[in-house]
Amino acid sequence: MNNQTPGLFDFLPDSPDEIICGVDEAGRGPLAGPVYAAAVILDVSRPIEGLRDSKKLTEAKRDLLAPLIKANALAWAIAEASEEEIDKLNILQASMLAMRRAVEALSTVPTLALIDGNRCPVMKIQSIAVVGGDDKVDAISAASILAKTARDAALVTLHAQYPQYCFDQHKGYGTALHLERLREHGASPVHRRSFAPVRKVLEEFAARAGGAA
Known part of the structure; x- marks a missing residue:
């Protein structure tokens, strides 16, 4: 993580070996299309300016930041849960599934996942829910942006x-x-x-x- 509010995450393990990923989803509310999730491990030596909750950014700004995140992060992954899975599991559980898939798809295995919201998916690694994390934690903000831009692109494809x-x-x-x-x-x-x-x-x-x- 970088540029975080001082003291905000003092409860987190303070270890140079800790590999933290931020996780967020996009598309819980829509009536159509999959729900998407992303997981991002940022590189503290390559900070990305302008990260914040994707909903507070313009589409143009999200589209500028997404390739920067992909180019500068230590690792990133995007996953989804289909409409069929949403209907079968319910949207909350499908969102949890998409987030778990994103974390498990990372090329670097994290030791801790910071999840936006008040619930965490069941995973093999430790996870902590952070309410409002998409506007507090850079790694979650980055995940929010990747999930949102990926889902928007998918819906443009569905429009065709x-x-x-x-x-x-x-x-x-x-x-x-x-x-x-x-x-x-x-x-x-x-x-x-x-x-x-x-x-x-x-x-x-x-x-x-x-x-x-």
């Missing part, structure tokens, strides 16, 4: 497959435009069927089909 939903504009979130297109076209294969707005549309389309039979 399903242009009628305008995924490139709302990235799967339940905006008025998305809900309008969802009601008009029904659910696509990448919509999360366990989410209430999608489930409602599925029921409405099933009722229409039943009435027409």
Whole structure:
């Protein structure tokens, strides 16, 4: 970690052998697409200016920082949990799964994971939840940026497959435009069927089909 608030993490092990990764997810709230997670181990000798919670950065700034993180970090990894896994496990457990996958995919094995939020995935290494960590811990901020940019890119790709939903504009979130297109076209294969707005549309389309039979 670098440039952290003095005293904020005095409880962490103070050891030169400690390898700390920051972990965050993106995409818990949307109605469509996978949930993404990233894990980042920063290099204290190669600080990256401007790291903070990805939600507080413009898209242009995130797109500038993401390649800098990848180029300067000691290790980074991005993982996901699919729509099917979200529907099967629930979004919280799918997010935990994506975060665990990201940590396990790191080329350097960390000894400690700092997780944004108030829960930690079950992992082989020690983990600590940090509420608001994406704006307090540089490594978590970096993970937030990588997860967000990766998920946004994935939704742009999904837009090419399903242009009628305008995924490139709302990235799967339940905006008025998305809900309008969802009601008009029904659910696509990448919509999360366990989410209430999608489930409602599925029921409405099933009722229409039943009435027409």
